[in-house]
Amino acid sequence: MQVKFRSKALPYLLLLPSIIVSLLFLYYPALKTFVLSLYKTAFMGMRKIFVGGSNFIELFTSIEYLQSILISCFFAVGVVVIGLTLSLFIAVLSNQDIRGGRLYCLGFIWPYALSPAIAGVIWLFMFNPTAGIINYLTDLLWGISPDWVSNKHLALLMVIGAAVWKNLGYNIVFYLAALQNIPQEILEAAEMDGANSLQKFFLITFDFLKPTTLFLVIMNLIYSFFDTFGIIDILTKGGPVNATTTMIYKLYIDAFQNYKTGFAAAQSIILFIMVMGLTIAQFKWSDSKIDYGS
Structure with missing residues (x-):
């Protein structure tokens, strides 16, 4: 239904609060950030020296920053591949007609409601070298108690696992919705033609899930690059030896620890x-x- 306003100015007046908030808290800070990127700054920005694109040149010649890009890419690939594979597997199982299926779905989805910091605290307790449940199980089964926080390879795997677990519910919800919208007549026809479960999944079901999967790939990439700061800060603080320092955490270190605001x-x-x-x-x-x- 098309709404007609009596006054031509009324729509703009209704939009004015949103425009003011966007200008003050989004566009103006973005513009100031762009301007600041062209300066070298002293402590807390008390003195600024215009350097043009020197900060960007320094970034892409910095071994630490290039390392943070590689870590971010590895981290993002891990979150996307492991997260989507596990989410699709759980969604397919949860979509079956089983008793208590909705309770299982709720149990898988609830971690998404947690803040990244809370998720990080939970995993920090789980992977504690002396009192964590994970080391208790590894010691019980294989007689080993790895130090997940001090080992750079294990620390990165732990952070990836925490990020995947935190976002699992988001992915499952979308996959469940997509699975429930697949026409059952097509699956029944394939079954009558002799297709087994794997053939039905890979040739029919997964084909219908392609739009959802493409959407989730992009959303999980954005999540892994920009929304995992809290998890990394609680679990490893970018260590050990910068092994979990992603691009977003490197930005935080330079801005709030090294006070290189222009950089x-x-x-x-x-x-x-x-x-x-x-x-x-x-x-x-x-x-x-x-x-x-066809």
């Missing part, structure tokens, strides 16, 4: 370009038509 602003511009690219990709893929065949 950190340049990093935020790079992250902004990345999230803008991922958002454009999401819109492009979500609008594309997928042919399921």
Whole structure:
């Protein structure tokens, strides 16, 4: 239904609060960040020296920053591949007609309601080298008690596991909705033609899940790059030896520990370009038509 306003100014007046909030807390800070990225700054920005693109050149010649990019990419791939595979497996099982299925779904989904910091605390207790349940089980089964926090390879795996667990419910909800919208007539026809369970899943079910999977790939990439700061800060604080220092955590270190605000602003511009690219990709893929065949 089309709404007509008596006054031409009324729609703009209704939008004015949102416009003011966006200008004050979104566009103005973004503009100031871009300007700040062109300066070298002293402690807390009390003195600024214009350097142009020097901060960006320094970033891409910095071994530490390039390492943070590699860690971020490895982290993101781990979160996407493990997270989506596990979520799809759980969603397929939860979609079966079993007793108490909704309770199982609720149990898998509830971690998404937790804040990243709370999720980090839970995993920190679980992987505690002396009192954690994980080391108790590994010692009981295999006689080993690894130090998950001090070992750089194990620390990165632990952070990936925590990030996957935190976002599991989000992925399961979308996969369940997609599974429940698949026409059952097609699956029944395939079964009558002699298709087994694996053939039905990979040739029919997964084909219908492609739009949802593409959407979740983009959303999980955005999540892994930008929304996992709390988990990393609680679990490892970027260590050991910067093994879990992703791009977002490197920005935090330079801005709030090293007080290199101009340098950190340049990093935020790079992250902004990345999230803008991922958002454009999401819109492009979500609008594309997928042919399921005749």
